[in-house]
Amino acid sequence: MEDLNLHGWLPISVWQEAGQWRVDWCWFGDMRLSQPFFGDAVEDALRLPFNQAFRRQTPLEVLGQWQRQSPGLxxxxxxxxxxxxxxxxxxxxxxxxxxHIVISEPPPLDTLLRSDLPLPERCVALKGLMSAYGQRRRGVExxxxxxxxxxxxxxxxxxxxxxxxxxxxxxxxxxxxxxxxxxxxxxxxxxxxxxxxxxxxxxxxxxxxxxxxxxxxxxxxxxxxxxxxxxxxxxxxxxxxxxxxxxxxxxxxxxxxxxxxxxxxxxxxxxxxxxxxxxxxxxxxxxxxxxxxxxxxxxxxxxxxxxxxxxxx
CATH class of the missing domain: 3.40.50.300 (P-loop containing nucleotide triphosphate hydrolases)
Incomplete structure (x- = not known):
């Protein structure tokens, strides 16, 4: 993850493990999010052979780093x-x-909003999450x-x-x-x-x-x-x-x-x-x-x- 090449990847879950916050990513490529709920889109994406073979997990701080490197909408x-x-x-x-990119009830957003992270860290993570969802994966958004x-x-x-x-x-x-x-x-x-x-x-x-x-x-x-x-x-x-x-x-x-x-x-x-x-x-x-x-x-x-x-x- 050193090069932070996350183009086409979206965060699908955020959790705390042994005191450290982690992000689970899924590759969507240029697939549109047209399903009623973000969870539906995740289920579809996880059926792709690529996502069955490869998964990405990063520290929470990567959200802020990715926003600075490649800010989304x-x-x-x-x-x-x-x-x-x-x-x-x-x-x-x-x-x-x-x-339009429409993100409907993404679980990572709820997790961060109701987490016990200090407010400054939570805002950084939330801004990074939104930037990740706002990536112009298809170039027209x-x-x-x-x-x-x-x-x-x-x-x-x-x-x-x-x-x-x-x-x-x-x-x-x-x-x-x-x-x-x-x-x-x-x-x-x-x-x-x-x-x-x-x-x-x-x-x-x-x-x-x-x-x-x-x-x-x-x-x-x-x-x-x-x-x-x-x-x-x-x-x-x-x-x-x-x-x-x-x-x-x-x-x-x-x-x-x-x-x-x-x-x-x-x-x-x-x-x-x-x-x-x-x-x-x-x-x-x-x-x-x-x-x-x-x-x-x-x-x-x-x-x-x-x-x-x-x-x-």
């Missing part, structure tokens, strides 16, 4: 979200554009958009310290619909103890998933609301999608008329499962909600949701 936008609310649709629409995990709304102030000029938005949805989605198929952050400490924890006892999930959805919405008000974030309601990509989201992402017409190629597809046709399910979810779930959502999540709606046009 700085992030143009961050997408935060309340989960199951249309953020993947936005990222998949942008992924239709050759000039002009913009880098990063979608974070839902719980990373708690780390937004830290990310803002490292990237104070990068605009960000918070996508949200009716909390009853989010809660039903997680009752059907819980995300990692809706399973007690699965992802470690986050801003979603309230330390209170709970009586089953219909109590636990609405409380965490409420904390997601409340944290998003606080940060939108304090840190100039754009609040985007699920009901605005996808049409907002021809209006205020087109302006937010810097899309011209030709580009926002192109992004609509993804609209007919299910964002998380591109092989399937998208079918709206809001009414089905609302009918499915039990009386208990409705009461818990009203208690824990409705107020921040209504406040967020007042921030949207």
């Amino acid at each position: 700085a992030p143009n936008a961050f997408i935060f979200h309340a989960s199951r609310c249309g953020s993947t649709l936005i990222s998949q629409m942008l992924a239709q554009l050759d000039h 002009q913009r880098l958009v990063v979608k974070l995990d839902a719980w990373n709304i708690g780390e937004l102030p830290l990310l803002r310290e490292c990237f104070p000029d990068t605009p960000w938005l918070f996508v949200y949805r009716d909390p009853l619909e989010i809660s039903v989605s997680h009752l059907r198929r819980p995300g990692m952050h809706m399973v007690p103890g699965m992802i470690g400490a986050t801003v979603l924890d309230d330390g209170l006892p709970f009586a089953g998933q219909e109590d636990f999930i609405p409380r965490r959805v409420g904390r997601l919405l409340a944290t998003g609301l606080d940060h939108c008000q304090a840190l100039a974030g754009m609040a985007v309601n699920y009901t605005e999608l996808p049409e907002a990509m021809t209006g205020r989201l087109a302006a937010f992402f810097g899309l011209d008329e030709g580009q926002y017409k192109q992004v609509f190629a993804a609209v007919g597809q299910h964002a998380k499962q591109p092989a399937q046709v998208f079918v709206g399910d809001s009414e089905d979810k609302r009918r499915e909600a039990s009386a208990l779930l409705r009461e818990r959502v009203l208690r824990w999540a409705q107020e921040p949701y209504e406040a967020l709606k007042s921030l949207s046009p």
Whole structure:
């Protein structure tokens, strides 16, 4: 690694071993990242014979060294979200554009944001990570958009310290619909103890998933609301999608008329499962909600949701 020839390589995991931080790299070459999640792209890349034969691991400091030697694009936008609310649709629409690099929920970013590294070291590592993701591997890339995990709304102030000029938005949805989605198929952050400490924890006892999930959805919405008000974030309601990509989201992402017409190629597809046709399910979810779930959502999540709606046009 002395020559730091990392062209075509991207960080796929970051971890601490015997007190030392390490980076695992995977070779992508000029392959576009068009999958719904970065993890999907990693799975595809790891099937390549080259990656089955060769792996690269480096100290964390290499991220900063590589940034200085070969700086990539700085992030143009961050997408935060309340989960199951249309953020993947936005990222998949942008992924239709050759000039855009779209990184969706990369595990190394979450690891660094929630690590115990001192703040100065963490900022250096985060900037190096973004620079690595922002490499012009195909030669035509002009913009880098990063979608974070839902719980990373708690780390937004830290990310803002490292990237104070990068605009960000918070996508949200009716909390009853989010809660039903997680009752059907819980995300990692809706399973007690699965992802470690986050801003979603309230330390209170709970009586089953219909109590636990609405409380965490409420904390997601409340944290998003606080940060939108304090840190100039754009609040985007699920009901605005996808049409907002021809209006205020087109302006937010810097899309011209030709580009926002192109992004609509993804609209007919299910964002998380591109092989399937998208079918709206809001009414089905609302009918499915039990009386208990409705009461818990009203208690824990409705107020921040209504406040967020007042921030949207």
